Amino acid sequence: MTSVDPSVIADVPLFAGLSRAEHEDMLRDAKAIRVAKGRPVFAQGEAAHSFFVLVHGHLRVMKLTPDGQQVVVRFVVPGEIFGVACAIGCKAYPATATAVIDSVVLVWPSAVWPELIARWPALASRAMHAIGGRLQEAHTRVVEMSTRQVEQRVAHALLRLVQQAGRKLDKGVEIAFPITRQDVAEMTGTTLHTVSRILSAWEERGLVEGGRQRIVVREPHQLFILAESSPGASS
Amino acid sequence: MTSVDPSVIADVPLFAGLSRAEHEDMLRDAKAIRVAKGRPVFAQGEAAHSFFVLVHGHLRVMKLTPDGQQVVVRFVVPGEIFGVACAIGCKAYPATATAVIDSVVLVWPSAVWPELIARWPALASRAMHAIGGRLQEAHTRVVEMSTRQVEQRVAHALLRLVQQAGRKLDKGVEIAFPITRQDVAEMTGTTLHTVSRILSAWEERGLVEGGRQRIVVREPHQLFILAESSPGASS
DNA sequence: GACCCGATTTGATCCATGACAAAGACTCTG
DNA sequence: CAGAGTCTTTGTCATGGATCAAATCGGGTC
Known part of the structure; x- marks a missing residue:
């Protein structure tokens, strides 16, 4: 020892x-x-x-x-x-x-x-x-936390995770350890329900891929745009 | 120099x-x-x-x-x-x-x-x-920011200010430099409107005394209780 | 395979608080 | 004292998300 x-x-x-x-x-x-x-x-x-x-x-x-x-x-x-x-x-x-x-x-x-x-x-x-x-x-x-709304905060959190602990896959970048919706919620000051809804929406748009205790980011750049866009900018 | x-x-x-x-x-x-x-x-x-x-x-x-x-x-x-x-x-x-x-x-x-x-x-x-x-x-x-609602955050912010820069008055403790509702809003991630409403409500209850670029805390202990109480605890 | 448990998804509703608007109030200046 | 500029107060309305509820999924165990 x-x-x-x-x-x-x-x-x-x-x-x-x-x-x-x-x-x-x-x-x-x-x-x-x-x-x-x-x-x-x-x-x-x-x-x-x-x-x-x-x-x-x-x-x-x-x-x-x-x-x-x-x-x-x-x-x-x-x-x-x-x-x-x-x-x-x-x-x-x-x-x-x-x-x-x-x-x-x-x-x-x-x-x-x-x-x-x-x-x-x-x-x-x-x-x-x-x-x-x-x-x-x-x-x-x-x-x-003071200026962004939930979706942007989640986007930033994911990008940070990908940067710190991203594992390259051919589909995209996977967060290299098990992480739940609840975890993401606790990182961004929201609820697991809201995180789940957001990830589902992103999955439909092909930006991420979900799974049990697993998140793969397919389009980091798209996520980045989402994270930076000002609150009222989305049509 | x-x-x-x-x-x-x-x-x-x-x-x-x-x-x-x-x-x-x-x-x-x-x-x-x-x-x-x-x-x-x-x-x-x-x-x-x-x-x-x-x-x-x-x-x-x-x-x-x-x-x-x-x-x-x-x-x-x-x-x-x-x-x-x-x-x-x-x-x-x-x-x-x-x-x-x-x-x-x-x-x-x-x-x-x-x-x-x-x-x-x-x-x-x-x-x-x-x-x-x-x-x-x-x-x-x-x-x-993740877990408290606005009123509690404002209470905490004021208590912190009082602790760091409080000037003792006979009425209470005054924040020793000019500070606007906007400042407090920017410290707590809300709007000056909401801060103004909260301070007005507190003033009615005798907890603080407002003024132009001026805040006097009369009852720090009451504010503390307010700051700590869990979101659903108020009757 | 049947079951169990934690994780996730999705729906419906409610409410704290942001956004917009407008009217005071105070301070300073000329 | 009039006028301007800055703060502050207060009202009304709209809404992003929290909350409550319930179904579904996926994996591991016996």
Whole structure:
């Protein structure tokens, strides 16, 4: 468990440019753990003792409101660092991360973070870059939620998923992990009913292909046009 | 212009714990500039050559959508660092920051950031902490936009404003800078009409007191209850 | 194959809130 | 004080989506 093959982080952008020896050094404090589909890596409210890098699999990060509604904050794809915004400062994880397929994550104790960045200052700026990117994404999402209507939000969400986790098929691009209408609804602030109706309409127009926990985007460009068009522009 | 009184940053949390000599050192690369009410500090899309700390005043940060709608991302209060998420990595500012009252900001060239954090590593983790807090706030807002209806969102927004920029009055707490119904609408993803109606209703119940570009919260606790109550809970 | 369970589809209805319109109210200026 | 410009209030109407309800589908299990 404790000894980790350094090659697993060879293509983590966060650690790019470090030598193999340095990789080994970083992994000294890390553990690799397997997380079965559906199981949480950490839960909202739990003490934030660790930060993580996803090696294999896909995670869904979601927040739970006081009255029990869920919102999907994002999906984590391999190579990403997560649970780190809190490593410095917050006591508890602000969200829950669960595996949508069997996954492998590297775990470091939060306590080693200062030591790691002391040894590799580039790590700090890369982490900051990652967090900055997420901040922008979050702001973009706020703007979208404020100004776009449901169909456009769903279009954007799908395009983002395709970009982050698209698997090329001859028919189009498939989202590489199981995803339900409910998930999409929780990403876009609507209901699974509305998402279902929208996808059905798109399917009729040949833009996407549906399925159980499965979405294939056939015409990303058409979807993009749909996402960008101003609310009143459709005839 | 170039020489800045070190005392101005004495109570910037980002620089807390540094000696006066260190303050002077940091300010060597900085300029202080005055920004008149209504003028921009930087504009969305502009090359991000600088990062900033607000010394006096208040700024509104907003994003403009392709079709011309505005969304208020946040208000900057004195002591906060801003425009830094981009200092590392983005070329252009992702939003526009304008002064809502006459303000004073410190300006550093983005290029000195690596040098500054090399000299004071604590700066990196504090900045990261600040960005992390903003990320959480943004996520909270996404959750709110997804799950709460307008009245609750407006309640939350007001409470946040009161917390960040509240000025204690004997009648209640006043938001310390001029703010329009339109501003609140752009913070909560609704229209100024709806905000006006909501504030009128609250005013009738004695929860707030309105005015031109002015909002006084009389009963923060009542507002809080309103903000938290689940959608269907009101009789 | 029969059954079960979660995911999806589709219909019908209702309502919060956006859109449009118009009339005050306040502030500043000359 | 008149006039202009900006904010704010309030009314009416239209509608995008939420909600409620129910059928159907697809996959896995015994």
